[in-house]
Amino acid sequence: MTPTATATAPSRRRGIPGRRLFDAIAGPHGIDRYLEQISPTLVIGECRAEVVAASRGTTDSVTLSLRPNRAWGGLRAGQFVQVSVEIDGVRHTRCYSPASPEGSGRELEITVKRHPEGLVSNFLVDHAQPGMVIGLSQADGDFHLPDLRPDSILLIGAGSGITPLMAILRTLCAEGHAGPIALIQYAPDPDRTIYRQELDSLAAENPNFRLTRSYTRAPGAGELDGHFSPIHLPQADPNFATAETFACGPPALLDAVRGTWANGLERRLHVESFVPPSLSPIGEPGTGSIRFSSSNLEVRNSGASILEQAEQAGIPAQSGCRMGICHTCTCRKLSGTVKNLLTDEVSAAPDVEIQLCISAPLSDLVIDL
Amino acid sequence: MSTTTESQIPLTPEQIESFGEELDAIRQRVLADRGESDANYIRKVIRAQRGLEVAGRGLLWAGVFPPAWIAGTAALSLSKILDNMEIGHNVMHGQYDWMNDPALSGKQFEWDNACPADQWRHSHNYMHHTHTNIVGKDRDIGYGVLRMSEDQDWKPYYLGNPAYATLLALFFQYGVALHDLEVERLTTGEAKLADKRELISGIWKKVRRQTLKDYVIFPALSGPFFLFPLAGNATANLVRNVWSFTIIFCGHFPEGTHEFTEEETENESRGEWYYRQLLGSANLSGSRPFHILSGNLSFQIEHHLFPDLPANRYAEISTEVREICERYGIPYNVGPLGKQFGSVVKKICRLALPDRKGRGSAQLPPAGLEGEEKRVPIAA
Numbered sequence: 001m002t003p004t005a006t007a008t009a010p011s012r013r014r015g016i017p018g019r020r021l022f023d024a025i026a027g028p029h030g031i032d033r034y035l036e037q038i039s040p041t042l043v044i045g046e047c048r049a050e051v052v053a054a055s056r057g058t059t060d061s062v063t064l065s066l067r068p069n070r071a072w073g074g075l076r077a078g079q080f081v082q083v084s085v086e087i088d089g090v091r092h093t094r095c096y097s098p099a100s101p102e103g104s105g106r107e108l109e110i111t112v113k114r115h116p117e118g119l120v121s122n123f124l125v126d127h128a129q130p131g132m133v134i135g136l137s138q139a140d141g142d143f144h145l146p147d148l149r150p151d152s153i154l155l156i157g158a159g160s161g162i163t164p165l166m167a168i169l170r171t172l173c174a175e176g177h178a179g180p181i182a183l184i185q186y187a188p189d190p191d192r193t194i195y196r197q198e199l200d201s202l203a204a205e206n207p208n209f210r211l212t213r214s215y216t217r218a219p220g221a222g223e224l225d226g227h228f229s230p231i232h233l234p235q236a237d238p239n240f241a242t243a244e245t246f247a248c249g250p251p252a253l254l255d256a257v258r259g260t261w262a263n264g265l266e267r268r269l270h271v272e273s274f275v276p277p278s279l280s281p282i283g284e285p286g287t288g289s290i291r292f293s294s295s296n297l298e299v300r301n302s303g304a305s306i307l308e309q310a311e312q313a314g315i316p317a318q319s320g321c322r323m324g325i326c327h328t329c330t331c332r333k334l335s336g337t338v339k340n341l342l343t344d345e346v347s348a349a350p351d352v353e354i355q356l357c358i359s360a361p362l363s364d365l366v367i368d369l
Numbered sequence: 370m371s372t373t374t375e376s377q378i379p380l381t382p383e384q385i386e387s388f389g390e391e392l393d394a395i396r397q398r399v400l401a402d403r404g405e406s407d408a409n410y411i412r413k414v415i416r417a418q419r420g421l422e423v424a425g426r427g428l429l430w431a432g433v434f435p436p437a438w439i440a441g442t443a444a445l446s447l448s449k450i451l452d453n454m455e456i457g458h459n460v461m462h463g464q465y466d467w468m469n470d471p472a473l474s475g476k477q478f479e480w481d482n483a484c485p486a487d488q489w490r491h492s493h494n495y496m497h498h499t500h501t502n503i504v505g506k507d508r509d510i511g512y513g514v515l516r517m518s519e520d521q522d523w524k525p526y527y528l529g530n531p532a533y534a535t536l537l538a539l540f541f542q543y544g545v546a547l548h549d550l551e552v553e554r555l556t557t558g559e560a561k562l563a564d565k566r567e568l569i570s571g572i573w574k575k576v577r578r579q580t581l582k583d584y585v586i587f588p589a590l591s592g593p594f595f596l597f598p599l600a601g602n603a604t605a606n607l608v609r610n611v612w613s614f615t616i617i618f619c620g621h622f623p624e625g626t627h628e629f630t631e632e633e634t635e636n637e638s639r640g641e642w643y644y645r646q647l648l649g650s651a652n653l654s655g656s657r658p659f660h661i662l663s664g665n666l667s668f669q670i671e672h673h674l675f676p677d678l679p680a681n682r683y684a685e686i687s688t689e690v691r692e693i694c695e696r697y698g699i700p701y702n703v704g705p706l707g708k709q710f711g712s713v714v715k716k717i718c719r720l721a722l723p724d725r726k727g728r729g730s731a732q733l734p735p736a737g738l739e740g741e742e743k744r745v746p747i748a749a
Binding site: 021024321352353 | 397404470472474481490496498499586
């Protein structure tokens with residue numbers, strides 16, 4: 001699962017006494033480049049986590065317990081983190097929403113579901129094991145429980161969009177929340193229902209928690225049938241009109257939910273979009289647009305190299321050899337697909353460095369320039 | 370070569386094109402094959418460097434005991450050599466950018482050298498690697514102080530060539546640091562000091578930080594015995610300076626390497642560019658540890674053909690490159706360190722004096738392919 005927002009929070013530097021002296025002594029590489037040689041999680045300026053448990057409930061998913069290092073600043077129930085793993089020498093980063101409750105100590109829990117084409121999800125489902133160290137960002141995102149807990153709460157989740165809701169639900173149950181909590185869980189069928197047993201027992205233990213399931217491919221198996229519809233609401237939660245509502249799932253669910261919470265109700269609605277990680281499409285050369293994010297400029301793609309297009313737009317891009325040798329023009333591609341003009345290699349992954357002078361766009365692009 | 374009339378490639382345009390394609394194919398293959406083993410390799414070298422540095426500084430802290438001083442200085446010298454050559458130089462070329470690891474990003478890396486990394490990237494990655502051995506454009510030819518080519522007109526100043534070279538070797542990191550300043554163009558008035566403020570402030574900051582670390586903080590940690598780490602650190606810097614000077618000067622200046630004029634290299638094709646890189650570079654033969662300590666610049670030819678391929682691949686590529694050169698009749702300059710450096714020293718001394726008649730510049734290699742009549746100028 002992948003929240004569409006991207007984290008921007010830099011790793012926080014804790015106030016380590018004498019940090020400046022340490023950095024002067026450890027310069028120019030910095031103290032972390034030495035500490036990581038002792039243990040990769042010993043670094044102080046960068047968040048990393050060790051996998052302490054990996055349980056595979058199904059062949060298609062793995063639930064990881066992570067122990068972050070001291071750089072970790074904690075998270076609020078519902079927020080997401082970016083997880084980085086190295087596969088065949090290349091670092092890849094994806095967003096995951098931890099399902100662990102707030103204030104549960106330092107450990108985090110994330111569930112990774114296998115996507116047929118997903119490089120990172122397949123790698124983690126197949127290879128994650130205790131002892132493995134992964135990169136972690138600080139928690140980010142506005143989708144979380146307010147500090148002043150609302151009395152009445154409605155949660156709507158579909159598929160793996162249940163994860164941040166699980167963090168919210170677990171937090172409320174652990175805090176002994178007294179107000180009514182309702183959850184409508186959308187899943188294909190009972191076998192493909194994430195957190196099924198735990199939700200059932202939470203519902204049995206907490207009389208104020210009302211659990212309703214709607215199966216989209218198993219009519220009659222749950223209390224409700226089919227995808228989200230406003231008519232599900234009265235049956236699932238008598239307080240739905242006044243409840244603070246948190247919805248997470250694929251775009252279709254969120255569109256339906258937003259349509260229902262209109263006309264002044266939207267201030268009680270919080271949504272987070274979960275879509276499977278998808279690579280940018282490959283288009284025709286010379287179509288689409290290029291957005292230079294730092295310059296806040298967007299140009300129509302002319303088909304020329306990105307360096308030439310940046311220069312034509314008046315952006316003072318650094319450059320040197322203009323033939324792919326010197327790497328002076330290297331920039332981060334935040335999203336989109338490009339073709340390497342020397343090798344014809346196509347790069348569709350987000351957040352990777354490319355050489356502007358020998359790259360041409362094959363789709364809409366966002367470049368950090 | 371020194372005059373344009375001589376500047377002919379003993380290959381037909383078709384041959385030079387297929388020569389370029391063969392080299393492109395090598396590059397392509399290695400690019401597709403990069404992966405975990407390359408990542409493991411550079412991390413292993415980094416681990417060794419960090420270990421040697423910590424051990425070296427630890428031993429020098431107790432440097433009042435002679436065995437500790439000797440071992441500490443040796444370890445720190447090796448650490449600085451690895452840091453500059455196999456790690457810094459290669460990482461800053463972007464050889465490991467594909468790993469997407471911020472700690473190995475060519476644009477962000479900083480090294481233990483007086484030259485600020487961003488200035489190095491400009492003077493080396495761009496200026497030197499794009500304009501390799503073009504007299505007047507490649508400032509690595511003599512670093513603005515030496516006469517390393519007949520194409521540089523002789524002046525009485527150059528009588529000091531051997532002395533300048535010795536000084537440059539001893540203080541090489543500062544020579545490299547001043548590289549982008551173009552001091553010789555400042556003295557002739559071609560460049561203005563006012564335009565160089567930013568560069569000077571960058572160099573000053575970097576030198577200050579490095580001086581503070583090597584010559585103040587670490588010696589101070591030894592209290593009354595501060596002189597021992599101070600001397601050890603100075604020696605390690607000196608060893609690194611002389612070593613990198615030696616390796617780098619063996620890369621482009623042994624007998625048989627060629628220089629080019631700007632006119633010759635206008636509108637070069639990719640094949641012609643490869644050809645110039647080949648003629649302008651020379652390799653060093655040696656053992657695997659020697660190659661690692663040279664930052665694999667012992668494979669200067671392969672490095673100049675493919676500056677952004679991971680350097681640990683140059684050894685395997687070199688047999689193919691050599692075979693291709695043999696087939697096209699292009700000279701492949703390789704020799705042991707002693708021989709290559711000897712010829713560099715000879716050149717430094719010879720060029721201190723005015724050119725004698727009949728002893729001009731190196732000639733272009735003879736036509737490599739028998740019966741080949743047609744030749745094209747390098748910038749056809």
